[in-house]
Amino acid sequence: MELLKRILYILLYPGLIYCVIGGLILAGIDRKLLARMQKRIGPPILQPFYDFFKLLGKETIVPRNAAKKAFLAAPVIGLISLITVSLFIPVFKFSPFSTYADLIVVIYLLTIPAVALIVGGSASGSPYAGVGISREMVAIISYELPMVVSLLAIAKKVGLALNNGVMTFSLSQIVEYQAQNGPLFTKLSIIPAFIAMLLVIPCKVGSLPFDIAEAEIEICEGPLVEYSGAPLAIFKLNHAIKMLVMTSLFVTLFLSGAGTGILAIDAVIQFILMLVVMFFSITLLKAITARLRVEQTLKFYWTYPTALAILSLILVYFGL
Amino acid sequence: MKFPYLKEAVKSLFSKPSTENFPKEVKEAPEGYRGKIAFYPEKCVNCGMCIRVCAPGAITRTIEKVEDGDKITFQFYMGQCTFCQLCQDFCARKAIELTKDYLMIAEDEEDLMVRGTFIKKAPPKPPVPPAKPATTATNSAENKKEEVKSE
Amino acid sequence: MFEKLIQKGLEKSAWLYHLNTGSCNGCDIELVSVITPRYDAERFGFKIAGSPRHADIIVVSGPITSQSRDRLIRTLAQVPDPKVVVSLGSCPRSCNVFNGSYCVEGPLDKYTPIDVAIAGCPPKPEAIMAGLVRAVEILKEKRRAMK
Secondary structure: OHHHHHHHHHHOOOOHHHHHHHHHHHHHHHHHHHHHHOOOOOOOOOHHHHHHHHHHOOOOOOOOOOOHHHHHHHHHHHHHHHHHHHHHOOEOOEOOOOOOOHHHHHHHHHHHHHHHHHHHHHHHOOHHHHHHHHHHHHHHHHHHHHHHHHHHHHHHHHHHHHOOOOOOOOHHHHHHHHHHHOOHHHOOOOHHHHHHHHHHHHHHHOOHHHOOOOOHHHHOOHHHOOOOOHHHHHHHHHHHHHHHHHHHHHHHHHOOOOOOOOHHHHHHHHHHHHHHHHHHHHHHHHHHOOOOOHHHHHHHHHHHHHHHHHHHHHHHHOOO | OOOOOHHHHHHHHOOOOOOOOOOOOOOOOOOOOOOOEEEOOOOOOOOOHHHHHOOOOOEEEEEEEEOOEEEEEEEEEOOOOOOOOHHHHHOOOOOEEEOOOOOOEEOOHHHHEEEEEEEEEOOOOOOOOOOOHHHHHHHHHHHHHHOOOOO | OHHHHHHHHHHHOOEEEEEEOOOOOHHHHHHHHOOOOOOOHHHHOOEEOOOHHHOOEEEEEOOOEHHHHHHHHHHHHHOOOOOEEEEEOOHHHHOHHHOOOOOEOOOHHHOOOOOEEEOOOOOOHHHHHHHHHHHHHHHHHHHHHHO
């Protein structure tokens, strides 16, 4: 019975099917809102689904000088790791796979899609992909630092209250803290980390001011340049699910609480909160900014968001 | 950091989109638009001026002999036209007109052709063979006006 | 069932790859204006893709110059099936005013069959959109023929 439940979790709600459908709908709403902000009608909300099925119906070309196995396996590895991350993120108090240190697991697993992109790009043997993967590495270096520091601030803050002053890396404990004391973003010491994390999301999902790795106009979508057909469809799916996972993680970290106790209602509330987060961090930013250069991205992330995250960590240590 | 389009973006999110509903309502082209060529063969006198002024050479003429004159076909190839309107301007009889029709989509080359055929009657044989070649030239010029043109 | 979804996807999401083979930039500007707010081809799912590997519709503009001929052939070979070739404007169809020039090796149908021709010099954005909609129908037919 327990096993059956677990399989159901993996396949259905926080797992595969929810990730695919939720991610694609989120991406569709993002495109629609972006179009409306540019005074266009925009594509239908189901547009990412159409893109996905179309790409499945296309021919898959493997370039002659590509490493075939790595080229075809990379998108699948990224997809699997993203779905695994989604299993670890609690939806209010519902956390099927949460353990002691799942925040560490989440940090590591969230890096794998970017690594998969690098592996796939370097396996394709295209010079554009080479430029793309070097930029992707710079992006990883840029956003990891503020992200980890702000997660540390949260871990310390929750640990001070629930774990005798030792940092806690359990997401379910973070939710537990928020259920007792209200959402984390209302705490004065966490507000800088909240802003830093909001700024990390666009680079993590590769949306406009920080999409240096997949710059469509400059380097023809970088690592994806040689992909076609089904692998490209999975990479586009990865992109959508990354959006879902990042916003979902953000909601769990900062806007969570006790919830209603009924899973269906909680899931809907979570999704609406994710939409709000997506609107402010991804869509609005995409509509009003142009792409930054590589070194500008690095400079930006290592100044403002890192400073905010460290400020937050210091404030937490002072017990605010 | 400045975000100059923040206000604009939020404002347009709640306002009507400025997109035209194209395939449902096809707008008419503006005044003076140079679109697909219309050729009126009944007005044409076969002077050949349009062929001479056409830079890309989109106009071709074929002449066939029939019993009572020449069967002349003008062919305008829209896939080669630059829509410069010179043929319309130079046509003395206003037999060529650039319409406002701009939807020229074809899977087949034939759909891009505009053709017009007319029969130019041969000049009636003079009763007496002319003494000087100069008179024949004036005769044929006069005959042009009397021609009966038909499709 | 799956085939039906793919057909629906092909109908609603065709990505363009714009190939300039020595065009005068008139057609290029008009093609870009198709994705502006006024015409907004994205509501039919059209998107300009950066790489020929992602494309379904290849839009060729310009007479084929001798410099761009090899690139044209290589780019067309890189596009995965099913694909549709659209000639934009008069130039790829017949070389237009450049016909007979020493450096022009057109027209396009020497190298590939043209599926849809959009005439005009340059065509209006509306005409381009109507041409692309026609191209999508041909794309679907080609997918059916592939099976």
